[in-house]
Amino acid sequence: MTLQSLRTVWFSNTRNDLLAGLVVALALIPEAIAFSIIAGVDPKVGLYASFSIATIIAFAGGRPGMISAATGAMALVMASLVKNHGLDYLLAATVLAGVLQVLAGWARLGSLMRFVSRSVVTGFVNALAILIFLAQLPELINVTWHVYAMTAAGLVIIYGLPYLTKVVPSPLVTIVVLTAVAIALGLDIRTVGDMGALPDSLPSFLVPNVPWTLETLAIVLPYSATLMVVGLLESLMTATIVDDMTDTRSNKNRECVGQGVANIATGFIGGMAGCAMIGQSVINVKSGGRGRLSTLTAGVVLLILVVFLGDWVARIPMAALVAVMIMVSISTFNWASFRNLRAHPKSSSVVMLATVAVTVYTHDLAQGVLTGVLLSGFFFAHKIGQILLIQVSADDVQERRTYSIYGQVFFASADRFVEAFDVDTPPKQVRIDLTHAHFWDITAVSALDKVVFKLRRKGVDVEVLGLNEASATLVDKFGVHDKQVADDMLKGH
Template structure:
């Protein structure tokens, strides 16, 4: 118990410069969350307060119960696009109850250790996911850079200059925060004609209140919300777990993915109870937090708490923050998120890995659906892996000098993708009276492999050959014993058929 408490304390506080860095990083993230949350609310077809209150609740709750310190979770576009038909056809109250069910599903997924499915996501898919997200973040800034005056371009350029040059003077204050404050002061002081946060949508006034969704709790409601809740839960967990892996790599630390799943569930339930939409981890804001010095839970908590303070107390001032300042910050995030090493690696890495990465990027960017891109990458990785493994396979045939005995030595993995080659290796015209199949250097993985061996032994026996299979390892013997057709092959666990 003492060790657990000490570990939890380290995840919260560092003291000195680390404490200051977490607080300042959280402030930067809070400001950057506002236009994102408003934009996602507009996408979902709900009032801006639904996205803003969700971001407050999710960030605060996940800082307490999440499994990845320093990662930022809030309302996201990935979830917002899923609920558009639900809000349009049934209203915002059904969105709230669907978000509660989403949270329950995510918590159950954590209990069932579905986070372990991340083991099947290859490094190429993660790299493609990161690059695609960087491209999408940049594309999302283009509406703020089209049809605007020169002042906007000048402020974006100035913001980028501050972000990249200010750290040469000092790193005591995050340069994105300096850029936001300086550009806001210039915009207000000079009365520049640029878009502001207030132009994105009306900011809410006051604090959110706890309210239960006003919908009938019956099977009809469940039938309506269940498909949306399942999709939101899956998309939210996928993006959260991938972002957690990316933050792990950036900070050279590990995270508790199971706890993160359950934490995401709890955060979404609380968000819905306070009138918010669903959300998940945000790679853009997480990168802002980490690059600004945020490493611990405190930075995530400050992001949510300071966002609430901005909305409740400083709303009119926040509405005057120029969008070019936030565009500069997000361009910095886009540049920092993109894996630039992946470009020269296209020539150095195996072609299959490069194809998986490029397909993931192409699908995500073309569909703007992160889950589809990751799914495409995972499926392609599986196909390439199966093809690679089935080639690491051979059957060697040896015949005795008198031609009466033939021995087949099987080497490699026999499974659904290699059974065709395995079967064809025995399609020779064997005139030997006795055939020995030595599988001591092979491994049978599935019922397809067992079925292929069944057919081979049965055919040889029909041709009048004596067949002996030997050398099973324990795992192969077990699956053969359970699934082989005993009446045809006479297999017994660990024994040679007669």
């Protein structure tokens, strides 16, 4: 990396990156504690993980300005492993998940993101916005009026301060001001310290205390594979969203490797597996963060806050962080997507709504995105399958009929291809002109074989012509109608 590119990636936005990283660090603390509770481990496991992953991904990741740390999606996967086998197996699963993610990056699986349609990405964003908002509701139920007043005041500051000045990120001002108010007035409201004890020491290197046997591998591998898929899926989707927000591009394959390296290191310092976080990434971008320095700042400041300034951090009211996360959910949601439901093609709208519905219902991002991708593939195949034109011309003198095929022949259009041929009252000769057609799979080749065999059984002389090179290669390899002709000629000879 040249000095100029180093300066661009790390120090072209220094002040904003530092301030944005500070905001993200404060927002990460309650999230990391909450995710630790979900996974059934001590809060320091999530906090150490968030520090480690954010710090390492700042150097190794492929998307500058994106925040990675301990996440709820990963915590849900790990909960049963911790319950049945304990923390050390979780750490081993984290390391193995990281290894699998590195291998996925080397195999260039990040390139598969090009098969995820815009409708799926929009549905993913909307579902996450809804889940982020729903996650704040427990902090707003069965509480005193002070909590509502503090939350409302936080939203006023967040949305009102930018009209006065943008020198300091409004979420940071919100957290500082509301914390000062809560301390000054002695308000008896829920704080960060009420969520769990903060660590009082730096993380140290450790090797998971598990038997290094095939039996251990059999226990850990299913969880690690799931963590790998969920982590990469959420990270790559988040990278795509940040790409759009910043109008820049990212290296998805490098991001896969970076996530893997971060998780490997995290497992060896007593942290749980993590991945990119859409909420914190949006906070970072909205607060002005763009470069790798913002991600590094978030990780380093997080550790400093919880280890050395834990007594102060513990006094931050949850209402302040709830206000920030409500802002994130509102900013994340793609409001135009609902206004465009009637204007956009029905298939795109169905894909978007299905992705939202499945993700929100299951609280599983992987299931929601998989549903959207499968529906997108189905609608695409159906649409392309309809683009098949077959023209028939007859020469009654020579008793010959020519079928000219235009379009794509594959599994979704193979039946239409077969049905276009009159095999009940055929002429003596049939020409199948494939000059303007393309065969994509063995289903298409099988359809051609079926037509040719049906006509030959009627005594028809069939000629297939015009195959392009790719289609001809497929037909030569998997087709059988020409091979049968050759066999018949050998037998007749």
